[in-house]
Amino acid sequence: MSTKVQIVFYSMYGHIYQMAEAVAEGVRSAGAEAEVLRVAELAPDEVLEKSGAKQAQAAFAHVPVITPDKLAEADAVIFGTPTRFGMMAAQMRNFLDQTGGIWAQGKLIGKVGSVFISTGTQHGGQETTITSFHTTLLHHGMVIVGLPYSEKGLSRMDEITGGTPYGASTLAGGDGSRQPSANELELARHQGRRVAEIATRLKTTH
Template identity: 60%
Template sequence: MTKILVLYYSSYGHIEQMAQAVADGARESGAAATIKRVPEIVPPDVAEAYGFKLDQAAPIAMPDELADYDGIVLGIPTRFGGMAAQMRNFLDQTGGLWHSGKLIGKVASIFTSSATQHGGQEATILTSIPTLLHHGMIIVGLPYSATDLMLLDEVSGGTPYGASTLSGPDNKRQPSARELGLARTQGRFVAKVASRQRQGNDAETGQTDQAS
């Protein structure tokens, strides 16, 4: 069975909700989806003072376990148009995986959030992609077959680079049904691509074994 990891960081719970929707979509495509999060690096007293959601159910991931999955979907909130430091800190610990080539050929995708409608969502996804390419991963976005990307009747996240949500400047806005739907679609699409890639790798391995 194709294995998908939804790995996220979430200060206020918005990306946490999106991560669940991505995992639901992956499961709808027949994949086994696991949700984990990266460690918080903000001191506990500071996190509490700023109202961070610290009681999240997802277990903490370890960098080396990324190699155990066929596809990895990263939930990365934007910070001034770039990757949140918590995710950057985690990915900076994957040098061993890079050195051994353990992520080469695996599928990767990204979803994000921002406080405002033009708060750097696309910039965050685009500037995060080089890290995944250095690992030799296959990048998957959110195709326009997800027709909700086309709608203009409400303020909503969603880009062809990946699903997204808006939290509002006070972090009180929650992911909308449309945004969660786009996240599920992304999860389904990633799982389908990862399944095809896994089948291709299995077939190639079989041919190599026969040739030897």
């Protein structure tokens, strides 16, 4: 039976969705099954329309909305979220706050967990968002996987780029106009592949 990896994301303007698709490519390149899922939106339609997010979200409206119990079906879960003041977006926090039932049953213990994110600026909380997200994963007993410096794209100095040892990241720009770069998407693929490979090893040793 193939390793099952869920990529669970929240995206407002599509940056994290693009990264999620790249993560899924990496998962599949390792011979694992990738399922891309999104968490429910909380903002009212009028707010989304006024900000332009409603139009952007149409690009991934076809992606199924996940329910907390579905997490238990995966061997690994890679979460993606934009940053809000150095922490995860409320939509993702709301979803995680609904996982008490599977936490009580220990459904995620021993599964691989990983995180990728986006920020508006270079120093907009890329690392704090990921490491604070890890706290929830540790409460669930998950095995955290990051992105090691063997990935050369983390050390690039010839361009402005996201990418941390804790997980892949992208920079959206102050107005959201910047799109994920080739380097950022490649780092996301590496993260997906690494998670899938480690999850497969863990699965085959149990």
